[in-house]
C-alpha cells in the first residue's frame with residue numbers, strides 16, 4: 001500500500017495549487033466518498049490483494065454496466081447483488097469514473113505453469129481471444145480485463161456463466177455456450193492462464 | 199501493461215492521484231494542524247491513515263497502548279486451528295511509514311479545554327482534532343467474573359493472549375469434554391461473532407475431539423444470521439453444537455472460576471472449558487473522558503462522528519452510537535474514513551460530501567462454508583440507516599459451491615481490510 005498512499009500524497013503539490021478552487025472537486029469527491037468503503041473487500045483504490053476482483057482500471061462503461069446488472073438481478077453474485085442495490089445510477093456512475101481513472105495494479109499470483117500453458121491453448125483455440133485479446137487484455141470497453149485478475153474470482157465467474165440456472169447479463173450469453181463443453185479442469189486452466197498474465 | 203506499479207505512479211502520479219483521491223487535498227504550512235488518534239484498531243488505524251492522505255501536511259499522531267494489534271476478525275479461526283495467532287497479529291511499521299507518528303503508550307486522560315492528551319508514559323500531546331476509537335470494555339453482568347476469572351475462563355473477546363489461552367485449553371481438554379460458550383446480551387461487538395466461534399470450535403472438536411460437544415449458553419432468545427448458522431450446523435456439526443437460549447435457562451448469571459462452575463438461574467454446570475463473553479460498553483477511556491451518555495456508549499453527529507458532548511473530538515468504532523450500523527470492524531473502518539473526511543473538510547473550510555458507509559460480516563462455519571450479512575448505509579436527519587432494499591443475508595439453501603466461494607471471499611476480505619488498516 002505504501003506507494004499507493006504516496007501516489008495520493010504526490011498529488012499534494014498540485015493539490016495545494018488547486019486548493020483555491022477546492023469545491024470544483026465535488027463530483028470527484030462524491031465518487032471518492034461512495035467508493036471509499038469498497039476498499040474493505042476490493043483493496044485500497046480497487047487494487048485487491050485477495051481473491052475478490054481487482055476493480056481499478058476497468059473501463060467506466062463496464063464498471064457501470066456490471067454494477068447495474070448486479071443491482072437489477074441480471075448478474076449472479078455471492079454478495080455484489082446485495083451491495084449494488086444500495087446505490088443510485090448517479091452514485092454508480094461516480095464510482096465507475098473513480099475506479100476507471102486508476103491504473104490497473106500489478107499482482108503477483110503464483111500459478112501452476114503447466115496449467116497456465118494449457119489455459120493459453122484453450123484461450124486461443126476456443127476463440128476467447130477474439131474479444132479478450134491474445135493475453136486477456138481486451139480492446140472492447142464492455143469486456144473486462146482478464147490478464148492479472150484473480151484466478152479464484154475468474155474461475156467462479158466462468159462456472160456461473162456455464163450454469164444455466166444462474167442469471168448473467170446478455171453480453172455474457174455468448175460465453176455460456178462456449179463454456180458449456182468445458183470441464184472444471186479446463187476452466188481452472190483458463191483462470192490460471194489469465195492470472196499468470198501481467 | 200508494461201508499467202509496473204511504481205513507475206506508473208511516477209509517470210502519472212500527480213494527475214491520477216488528484217482524480218482518484220477526489221476529495222480536495224488540504225494543504226497548510228507543515229504541522230500547523232495537529233490530529234491525534236487514540237487506539238490503533240479497526241477504527242483508529244483507518245482514521246490515522248486517511249487523515250494523513252487527505253491532509254498531507256497535517257501532523258498525525260496515533261497513540262496505541264499495545265505494540266502489536268491482534269485482530270478479532272479471524273481470531274475465531276485461530277481457535278478452530280485453521281489460522282495461527284501470528285496470522286492475526288499486526289505491527290505499526292506500515293502506518294509509521296506514511297509519516298504518521300506512532301506512539302506506543304496508554305492514554306490516561308484528555309483535557310478538552312487545553313486540547314491535550316496525557317499518557318501513562320508522561321507525555322502530553324496537544325491536538326486540534328482528536329479521534330477516539332478505544333473499542334469496548336466489559337460490564338459486570340456475570341457475578342464473580344473478574345480479572346482473575348478471565349485467566350481461568352477466557353473471554354477471548356479481545357484477541358491476543360486471551361485467544362491463545364482459550365486455544366490451549368481446547369487443545370489440552372480430553373476427548374469427551376464439554377465446552378460451554380457464554381454468549382453476551384445485546385449490544386456487543388460483532389453480533390455473529392459468538393456463533394462463528396461456536397462453529398470454529400466445533401470444527402476443531404469434530405476433527406480432534408470427536409466425543410466432545412459444545413453448548414452455547416445464551417442470554418438471548420435469538421441471534422444474528424440464526425437461520426444460516428442453524429442450517430450450517432445441521433449440515434456440519436449435527437450433535438456437536440447445542441444452543442440453549444435464555445428462555446431455556448441458557449443465561450449464565452454467575453461463575454466460580456476456581457471451581458470451574460457456571461451458574462444459571464436454576465442450574466450449575468461444570469464444563470471442561472468455559473469461554474465467557476461478558477456484556478459490553480464503550481471503551482473505558484471514552485467514559486473516562488466523559489464521551490458517553492447514560493447508555494454507556496458515545497453519542498455523535500452521525501454525519502461526521504464528532505462527539506455530541508465534546509467539540510473537536512470524534513468517536514468512531516465500537517464505542518460510538520452509529521444509528522443502525524452494528525459494532526463491527528468493517529463498520530469501524532467505514533467510520534474512520536468518514537471522520538477523516540469530516541476533519542479534512544473542517545480544516546479546509548469546504549463542505550464535506552455526503553458520507554457513505556458499508557458493513558459486511560463474513561462468518562466461516564467450516565473452512566469451506568462461508569456466510570455473510572451485508573448492508574449499505576446512508577446518513578439521514580434521523581441518523582445512519584440502511585439503504586432500503588440493499589444488503590441482507592446470504593441465501594438459505596445455497597449450493598455448497600456458493601458457500602465455498604463466500605469462504606474464499608471472507609479470507610480475501612481479511613487480507614484487503616487489514617492492508618487498508620496497517621499496510
Ligand SMILES: Cc1cc2nc3c(=O)[nH]c(=O)nc-3n(C[C@H](O)[C@H](O)[C@H](O)COP(=O)(O)OP(=O)(O)OC[C@H]3O[C@@H](n4cnc5c(N)ncnc54)[C@H](O)[C@@H]3O)c2cc1C
Nearest residue numbers: 237239240241263270271305332333388515516526527528
Ligand atoms: C471474535 C470476534 C470476531 C470478530 N469478527 C469480525 C468480523 O469478521 N468482521 C467484522 O467486521 N468485525 C468483527 N469483529 C468486531 C471487530 O473486532 C470490532 O468491531 C472492531 O475491532 C472495532 O474497532 P475499534 O477501533 O472500535 O476497536 P478495536 O479494534 O478494539 O481497537 C481499539 C484499540 O484501542 C486501543 N486502546 C484502548 N484504550 C486505549 C488507551 N487508553 N490508550 C491507548 N490505546 C488504547 C486498544 O489497545 C485497541 O488496539 C469481531 C470481534 C470479535 C471479538
